Amino acid sequence: DSGVTQTPKHLITATGQRVTLRCSPRSGDLSVYWYQQSLDQGLQFLIQYYNGEERAKGNILERFSAQQFPDLHSELNLSSLELGDSALYFCASSVDGSYTDTQYFGPGTRLTVL
Amino acid sequence: DQQVKQNSPSLSVQEGRISILNCDYTNSMFDYFLWYKKYPAEGPTFLISISSIKDKNEDGRFTVFLNKSAKHLSLHIVPSQPGDSAVYFCAASFGNEKLTFGTGTRLTIIP
Numbered sequence: 539d540s541g542v543t544q545t546p547k548h549l550i551t552a553t554g555q556r557v558t559l560r561c562s563p564r565s566g567d568l569s570v571y572w573y574q575q576s577l578d579q580g581l582q583f584l585i586q587y588y589n590g591e592e593r594a595k596g597n598i599l600e601r602f603s604a605q606q607f608p609d610l611h612s613e614l615n616l617s618s619l620e621l622g623d624s625a626l627y628f629c630a631s632s633v634d635g636s637y638t639d640t641q642y643f644g645p646g647t648r649l650t651v652l
Numbered sequence: 653d654q655q656v657k658q659n660s661p662s663l664s665v666q667e668g669r670i671s672i673l674n675c676d677y678t679n680s681m682f683d684y685f686l687w688y689k690k691y692p693a694e695g696p697t698f699l700i701s702i703s704s705i706k707d708k709n710e711d712g713r714f715t716v717f718l719n720k721s722a723k724h725l726s727l728h729i730v731p732s733q734p735g736d737s738a739v740y741f742c743a744a745s746f747g748n749e750k751l752t753f754g755t756g757t758r759l760t761i762i763p
Contacts, residue, residue: 540695573753580656580741580753581696596750628695637745638684638703643695 541565542644544629550650556617559647561629563610567642569593569635570612572604575626575646587612588635619651655679656744658754666762671729673757675742678723682744686751687716687727690739699740700727729759737761 541564551557563570572584583596587606598604601619606612616623626648630641657676665671673687683704688696702709702716702725709716715728725744729736739756 540697542695578661578755580658580755581743581751583750583752586750594750630695637747637749637751638701640698640701641751643688643697645693645695 540642540644542629542631542642544627544644544647546647547645548648548650550652551619552652553619553621555619555651556615557619557649559614559616559627559629559649561612561614561631561644563612563629563631564642567631567633568610569632569639570606570610571630571632571641572598572612572614573628573630575628576622577625581628584614586635593635616649621651624649624651654755655682656742656752656754658740658742658757660757661755662758662760664760664762665732667734668731671727671732671736671759671761673727673729673740673742673759675725675727675754676723677725677744679744679746679752680723681746681749682752683746684744685716685718685725686743687714688741688743688753690741690756696741732761734761734763 543562569588573581584598586594626646630643632639686701687699690696743753
């Protein structure tokens with residue numbers, strides 16, 4: 539158990555809908571990262587937050603947005619969902635968000651868009 | 653553009669033998685490399701890392717080798733155990749850049 543929690547575990551929805559994925563980092567970690575893993579692909583970095591502020595942005599679509607709240611939990615919002623958004627979404631956390639800081643991953647949320 | 657490549661999608665190794673997982677990268681700016689291990693229905697777990705100032709780092713049964721001139725990274729597991737069966741991802745980064753992951757190699761240890 540990494541100490542990072544993600545809810546829900548599974549999500550099935552229809553095209554055009556909007557969903558919110560939630561992540562609680564390990565106790566004491568200030569930085570949160572979001573990744574997308576599509577079928578047979580590596581993890582694609584989406585976005586990083588540090589202590590409530592956006593720190594780095596990857597290949598995140600404009601239909602996707604995220605935020606980190608004062609209690610340090612984070613939410614990833616996916617809107618106008620398309621079939622291609624079906625994937626595993628992982629959240630990770632680290633202590634200070636530096637690039638050599640170990641990232642601890644949650645179990646992921648499996649999103650299926652029908 | 654796949655900057656970190658794991659060209660072997662799968663690998664089978666006899667229990668007790670050495671497992672060697674390979675990773676190639678194209679971006680010469682990368683200076684920090686990691687291996688993660690992933691079991692089904694779980695998130696990736698950090699295994700071992702190496703900075704570009706080193707060419708080898710060991711942690712128990714796991715050793716990572718870095719060949720900067722060849723832009724090649726490898727993970728050696730000795731001896732391989734059934735619990736090592738998992739998907740292994742290599743990843744690389746530099747500066748304040750994001751982690752770039754490979755597509756993974758599924759390792760199966762045969763008892």
